[in-house]
Amino acid sequence: MPLLFPTQGTLSEVFSSSYPFGAPKSEVVQPPRTKHQARSELYPAWSVVDDAKAKTVQLSDAAAQEFEKASSKAQAKAGKIELYSAKYYAACTFGGLMAC
Numbered sequence: 001m002p003l004l005f006p007t008q009g010t011l012s013e014v015f016s017s018s019y020p021f022g023a024p025k026s027e028v029v030q031p032p033r034t035k036h037q038a039r040s041e042l043y044p045a046w047s048v049v050d051d052a053k054a055k056t057v058q059l060s061d062a063a064a065q066e067f068e069k070a071s072s073k074a075q076a077k078a079g080k081i082e083l084y085s086a087k088y089y090a091a092c093t094f095g096g097l098m099a100c
Contacts, residue, residue, distance in 0.1 A: 078091075
């Protein structure tokens with residue numbers, strides 16, 4: 001009759017090794033650097049993403065300033081618009097037409 005549970009010998013073979021998936025691979029040893037190779041600590045990594053983010057922020061700030069200039073000129077030219085007045089509805093209608 002076959003046994004339902006594994007024997008003590010089988011359990012010790014399976015769980016006795018400290019490396020269940022085999023012995024670890026040895027680390028790759030880098031050859032010594034020659035005098036003609038660059039020293040990596042002198043040249044820190046330059047991130048293209050960080051540069052793109054900085055340029056995006058710079059362009060966004062410039063665009064916001066231009067928008068504020070144009071908005072203030074338009075508000076000075078049009079004057080103050082009362083909420084729910086005929087001028088308000090005309091401005092909203094014209095803005096909606098321009099957006100479409």
